[in-house]
Amino acid sequence: DLYKVLHTLSKLSNSPKMQRRGTLGFSIHKPRTLSQEDIYRNLSAAGGEEASCAVPEDCVEYAHYDTHIRNEEIYQDLCSIDKQYSPSIAVPTAISHSFEKRDYVITELVETEKNYIDVLNTLLRCFIRPLSSILKEDDVKIIFGGIKELYEIHVGFYDQLRKALPPGSGYRLSEAFLNWREKFLTYGDYCANLAIAQARIQEISSRNDNIYAKLTRCQQEANNGKFKLRDILSVPMQRILKYHLLLEKLLSETQPGHEDYRGLERAREAMVDVAQYINEVKRDSDTLQIMADIQASITDWEGIEDTKLTSFGRLLKDGDLRIRSHDNQKIRQRYVFIFDKVMLMCKTLRNDQYSFKCCLPLSDYKIEDISSRRTLHKNTSWHYQFFLVRKSERTAFTLYARTEEIKRKWIKAIQDALDNIEPAGCRSTDHKFVLHTFEKPTLCMHCSKFLKGRIFQGYRCEKCDIAAHKLCIANSGRCGAKMPPELPPRPPLAARQEPEINGHQPVPPRPISGVSPDLNRVWPDHTALAEYLWFVGEMGRERASRLLETQLDGTYLLRIRPQGATHPNETVYALSLKADDKVKHMKVYEKEMGGEPHFYLSESRFFRSLVELINCYEHTSLVENFHGLDVRLRWPFRRIIAIADFDFNPVEANQLPLKQGCQVIILSKEGDHKGWWKGMIQDRVGFFPKVYVREVSDTLNCLHDLQ
Structure with a gap:
């Protein structure tokens, strides 16, 4: 039974005796099904077809799968809500009909976050503090780099998650993820360094008995050993790659009409983007090491x-080419390296x-594949040729490959490099984009997702400095056009529609205290209403x-009656409204309540003000006042x-x-204090950032035209 043999060897490799000798242990598990996305893809295979860097694919896959199984088991043990603890919010022992599945998913998210913070705190309290006294400073940085920062990030993130739990809190769960997504990019360096940190632990504990004893x-x-x-150091990587899965689960239990549904979609997309960013940083870290090894070998x-x-x-x-x-x-005979920008030609020596010999800037060259037929040559094993031709001069290189398939792969690699130097998309714009290495996390100006990796993450325009993905x-x-200003906070939430009962809107409750200061103002003169x-x-x-009879149904105005108030409790104001192809006129009354006038x-x-009255009936039916x-x-x-x-692409349903x-057509500036106006294009109405538009002198129905 091969499994039993491997299982026994696995146990021996992880024994204290073998570890102290410096032998790296391994684990073996029976195959099982995982509900994980391929975000945990094999980054080691990114080297492609290069024989010099290749690792047998089956070995890599099995090793990666086995490591993932082990890491998943550790994560579940330390962070799962099934572990024994006193919950900070109510968690049911079973999901009853009265406890919605959505609430349980939120509970899982928040409580596993709390458990994860406990794991980070354990690393700080039980490992970093006691081991810092006996480890070298460099070893502490390599093994525990980023842990303190991650702890501080997640304490803040957890606090915002909890604030979003109470109904009517004014916080959205999605905002916690969107607000902290850039901080989560710290995981890129942490995950890239994880294997190095684990290897350093193995190395120093195997050669120093005191450190081994202290670590034990x-x-x-x-955790009782x-x-x-x-x-435990693998848990942070597992946690950051769980968020998009938890949000996916939460979305599946959230109704599309929920006020935070679109926000949760954006949060999920953001966490997928973060996970991809982390994986690309890890992949590029491996690539940089490979390139350093290549440079040292030349x-x-x-x-x-x-x-x-x-x-x-x-x-x-x-690989090899002639x-x-x-x-x-x-x-x-040359050993050739194809990079994004150059072709490097070398002569092979001993011992790798x-x-x-030569470095060709690929931007100066083009590929010519004149014929796919075999070339007559005395060495029949190198007879598949193509040309690398210099654009500005009548000089060229003929490159010979062993087979047609190998030749096609070389041509594709060079064509990919040429396309990276000058992407086809550049023909659709007057920007001058060049492949660029960004020193800090940078968002693409078009899709608002991160440019990923450590080197040459994307493109920067040499004229206006904007950044973009290749696609x-x-x-x-257009180049030189002003960049859109930063978006303001989200616009005012659309009022939730009350359910109809027998075809009629139920009478809403009376307004309560706590409305915004703008709506509480009582206007002592009419000029303040002109805005x-x-x-x-x-x-x-x-x-x-x-004026109203030619307007759309629903058009309204508030006017001052020339005759003034004629009866007790009347004001000088009247509300006129076009409805059912007729114009209705409604007097506005005033009554003193608690020593203050109410309309x-x-x-x-x-209502405490006319503005509050108008704002209410923009979202509430007038049927509570007038039958029919x-x-x-x-x-x-x-x-x-x-x-x-x-351009403005909405991210919320009310935009x-x-x-x-x-x-x-600007309909309202009710969200002005937050940076949003309400407008209409054709028959669509919604909020948009006010800084994205400019008012023109031509207006519809100006005040001076009405005098």
């Missing part, structure tokens, strides 16, 4: 002695060493009817026209998309 005591204090330090540098290979881009392919320069017609270049717009698009100043009933249309509801008038105030009579200076140059 720390592990005993942390159940898990080794190197095992001697006789001439002309580029001080140049690092990383400045040439990523390694796309390497090359004939058309200058001297002599065929030479190379002698530098986003075609949508980058609102629904206020038209003094206007008689007949004129208001004439009302009927005694079903009172089951309509809302929809369109203010005065409408300002604006032109969009930038209005903008295209540069389009005309927008």
